[in-house]
Every structure is written in C-alpha cells, then in structure tokens.
Amino acid sequence: MKSVIRLLFALAIFCAAPAVAETMREAVLRQAALDNGLRPAEELWPEFEPDKAVAGKLLFESELLSLTRNVSCRNCHLDEFGSADGLPLGHGAGGVGTGIERMKSPAGVLSRNALALWGRGGVGFDVFFWDGRVDASSGSVLSQFGAMVPSSDPLVVAAHLPTVEFREMIGESDETEWLRQGNVTAAAQVHQEIAGRIIATPEIADSMAEAFDLDVAELTYLQIAEAIAAFIRSEFRLRDTKLHRFVFGGQELTGQELAGGLLFYGRGQCSSCHSGPYFSDFGFHAIPFAQFGFGFNGFGIDYGRYNFTQDPQDRYAFRTPPLFNVTKTAPFSHSGVEPDLAGAIRAHVDPLAKIDTSKLSPLERAEIYQKIARWSQEPSYAVELNERDILDLVAFLSTLEFDPEAEQ
Numbered sequence: 001m002k003s004v005i006r007l008l009f010a011l012a013i014f015c016a017a018p019a020v021a022e023t024m025r026e027a028v029l030r031q032a033a034l035d036n037g038l039r040p041a042e043e044l045w046p047e048f049e050p051d052k053a054v055a056g057k058l059l060f061e062s063e064l065l066s067l068t069r070n071v072s073c074r075n076c077h078l079d080e081f082g083s084a085d086g087l088p089l090g091h092g093a094g095g096v097g098t099g100i101e102r103m104k105s106p107a108g109v110l111s112r113n114a115l116a117l118w119g120r121g122g123v124g125f126d127v128f129f130w131d132g133r134v135d136a137s138s139g140s141v142l143s144q145f146g147a148m149v150p151s152s153d154p155l156v157v158a159a160h161l162p163t164v165e166f167r168e169m170i171g172e173s174d175e176t177e178w179l180r181q182g183n184v185t186a187a188a189q190v191h192q193e194i195a196g197r198i199i200a201t202p203e204i205a206d207s208m209a210e211a212f213d214l215d216v217a218e219l220t221y222l223q224i225a226e227a228i229a230a231f232i233r234s235e236f237r238l239r240d241t242k243l244h245r246f247v248f249g250g251q252e253l254t255g256q257e258l259a260g261g262l263l264f265y266g267r268g269q270c271s272s273c274h275s276g277p278y279f280s281d282f283g284f285h286a287i288p289f290a291q292f293g294f295g296f297n298g299f300g301i302d303y304g305r306y307n308f309t310q311d312p313q314d315r316y317a318f319r320t321p322p323l324f325n326v327t328k329t330a331p332f333s334h335s336g337v338e339p340d341l342a343g344a345i346r347a348h349v350d351p352l353a354k355i356d357t358s359k360l361s362p363l364e365r366a367e368i369y370q371k372i373a374r375w376s377q378e379p380s381y382a383v384e385l386n387e388r389d390i391l392d393l394v395a396f397l398s399t400l401e402f403d404p405e406a407e408q
C-alpha cells in the first residue's frame with residue numbers, strides 16, 4: 001500500500017512538473033523584460049500642451065508644408081501602415097495615393113525607409129532618424145543646424161527637417177534648384193515661406209495663435225515645429241501591449257510567444273541592442289542588411305551613421321530601431337529591403353542567406369565584405385537561429401503591438 005501511495009505521489013509530481021517548469025520560464029521572462037528596461041507605457045508619456053497638439057494635427061495633415069504644395073507629413077506616416085507608409089523607400093513630393101499606388105506615381109523617391117512615430121519624443125526618446133542626425137543623448141542637441149539649432153527639444157528640431165528635404169517635401173524642378181546648396185540659410189528661407197503660408201490660412205493660424213498666445217502675424221516656423229511635436233507626442237504616445245499585461249498584470253503568453261521572449265533576452269542576444277523602454281539602446285550598430293535602391297550615398301551605398309560623424313567605425317551603422325508595433329511597419333531595415341519580419345531577423349545572423357554573390361560585381365562584393373567585417377564586432381555575429389527560433393521570435397514581437405481596445 002505504502003509503495004502504491006509513493007508511486008501515486010511520484011506520478012503527481014511528474015504530472016505537475018511541466019506546469020511548474022512553465023511558471024519558472026514565465027518568471028525568467030518577466031524578470032528579463034524588467035531588467036532590460038520595460039516600463040508601463042504611461043510612465044513614458046511626455047508632457048505636451050493639448051491646444052498645441054490640436055493645431056499640430058492640422059499642420060501634420062496640411063500640404064502647405066511642402067514647397068510644391070503636394071505632400072503632407074500624413075502621406076508617409078499613415079495609420080494603416082503603423083504610422084509608416086508600407087513602402088520600401090519613402091515616396092514624397094508629387095506622389096499620389098498610398099501603398100503600391102503611390103509607387104506607380106511620379107513621386108520623389110527617398111533613399112530610406114519611413115520610420116514609425118510611436119513613442120517619439122517620449123520620456124528619454126532623444127535620438128532621431130536612422131543615422132541619428134538629430135541627437136540629444138549628450139544633453140545638448142547635435143544636428144546639421146550646428147550652433148543655429150532652433151530648439152533644445154530634439155523632436156522640435158527633427159520637425160524642422162522633412163520640410164527642407166529634397167524629394168521628401170520639396171519637389172525637384174528648375175525653380176527649386178537654388179535650394180540645393182542645402183545650407184542653413186536656404187533652409188531658413190523655406191521655413192519662412194511655409195510660415196508665411198500658414199499665417200495666411202486662418203483655419204490653421206487662428207488655432208495656433210491661440211495655443212501659443214501670439215498674434216497671427218508673429219507666428220514663425222518654430223511654433224509650427226512645436227505644434228507638430230505636441231501632436232506627435234499626443235497621437236503616437238506609447239500604449240500598453242500584451243507584453244506589458246504579461247509583465248505587470250496576469251496575462252498569459254502562448255507557448256511560442258514565451259519561447260520567443262526567452263530567445264529575445266537570452267541566446268538570441270536581441271536585447272544587447274533592442275533594450276530599454278523603447279526596445280532601442282539608441283546606439284548605432286551594423287547589421288548587414290542587403291541594400292535596396294540608390295542609397296543615401298548613391299550607387300546602392302548607405303554609410304549610415306558615418307555620414308554624420310565621419311568616423312570610419314560608424315560605417316554601415318544605423319540607430320537600433322524601436323520595436324513597438326513592428327508587426328505593422330513592413331517592409332523592414334533602413335532601405336526597406338526585407339519584406340517580412342522573419343527575413344529581417346535572419347539578416348541579423350545570416351546575412352548572406354539571400355544574397356547571390358555570384359551575380360554581383362567585384363566592387364559590390366567588396367562592399368559586402370566591409371559590412372560583414374564591421375558586423376563581426378556586434379553581438380549578433382556569433383548567434384545561430386534555426387527557422388523555428390525565428391518563428392518564435394516573430395511571435396514574441398507580436399506581443400509588442402498596442403492593445404487595439406485600450407483607448408488611453
């Protein structure tokens with residue numbers, strides 16, 4: 001009898017074991033997420049003035065902000081594409097429609113993939129663009145404005161740039177050719193022209209004047225940029241996700257999400273770079289994604305951070321992208337070369353998997369060797385991931401989507 005009881009007891013422990021092990025795995029993931037900086041979304045909400053945000057929405061959606069009056073911020077930062085545009089490369093001035101339609105139109109094509117706007121300008125979010133060309137991580141704002149920097153708020157500085165970029169919000173034509181000198185004076189003239197148009201548009205100018213407590217005639221591009229920044233801070237603030245509810249509430253994850261999470265913070269090394277409350281260390285790293293399109297430096301080359309620092313160590317390095325809602329912002333990478341998440345993850349660990357090097361010229365191959373040499377210094381270099389691991393990671397990334405019901 002005694003031995004039967006012992007057997008039953010052992011059996012009970014055996015049956016319970018998987019459940020216990022599962023809970024330990026959950027505890028490990030919860031702790032890893034906390035150790036790597038996950039915070040409730042609300043703690044990262046920036047301050048902004050609601051009146052300015054209301055005016056900012058009008059500006060964000062106005063084509064008056066493009067010199068050629070044919071593109072607004074909204075054309076490339078759309079709700080249906082997770083605040084990006086669903087295209088490999090941004091399609092600006094002259095473009096018509098959204099998604100694939102826009103690719104068929106005579107739009108100016110940019111050299112980079114549109115970034116999403118979630119969390120931008122939130123608490124501690126102070127490095128902007130793929131190459132960090134607006135960077136306040138040192139306490140003061142570094143940008144191409146140099147000492148003429150228009151604001152100490154990096155998001156306000158960032159909102160000065162789209163309107164002076166060729167192909168983005170300035171169409172290429174004989175009349176705009178003089179702006180190519182690309183200096184601070186030329187930028188100031190564009191900004192002045194736009195401010196003049198807004199002053200002459202009561203539907204926008206009146207609400208701005210009220211929000212800033214100024215006369216309409218006193219409005220400048222600085223207030224335009226400040227209003228847009230307030231709108232971005234309000235509209236695109238972080239929301240809680242399934243991962244938040246798992247870490248801070250009692251939400252359960254599926255087995256696959258859990259496995260992916262443990263890989264993300266463990267063997268996959270993802271959190272070496274995708275860390276902190278926005279899943280970015282705001283540092284610059286080289287992941288040898290294939291390059292799509294003409295490239296920022298031309299002829300299919302984009303030197304990334306190097307363009308800004310001229311430090312050879314920064315060649316091919318890009319700011320670690322934040323990962324909230326990443327499931328909604330395909331295609332991926334700075335040039336949008338990867339159509340799906342699995343491919344984007346694979347490029348981190350096995351960059352040659354999809355590149356047929358025999359089809360490339362010796363120069364193009366030399367370019368790849370250089371990228372790989374730079375990548376070999378990164379933590380993802382020595383990581384091996386099989387197909388199943390990659391699917392688990394994709395499942396984990398889906399827990400970073402904002403809760404659709406959570407109207408916060």
Ligand code: HEC
Nearest residue numbers: 072073076090091092112113114115128129130158162168
């Ligand atoms: C033609 C498409 C297009 C238009 C129009 C456009 N953007 Fe963007 N936006 C992009 C692309 C592409 C990037 C990434 C560029 C880069 O990093 O080099 C980007 C990046 C950004 C970023 C940086 C996000 C980050 O993660 O650092 C902000 C902020 C932004 N845009 C705001 C705006 C505002 C405000 C406007 C209107 C004044 C605007 N954009 C108009 C395509 C566009």
Ligand code: HEC
Nearest residue numbers: 268269270273285287318319320321332333334344378380
């Ligand atoms: C060495 C730092 C580093 C590590 C480690 C790392 N990443 Fe990245 N990740 C980056 C950088 C930098 C980019 C953008 C590179 C580019 O576009 O050229 C990126 C891009 C991405 C993208 C595409 C995002 C977008 O908006 O285009 C995803 C998804 C991603 N990483 C997920 C992961 C996962 C999952 C892991 C772990 C297997 C991982 N990363 C490990 C730095 C890193």
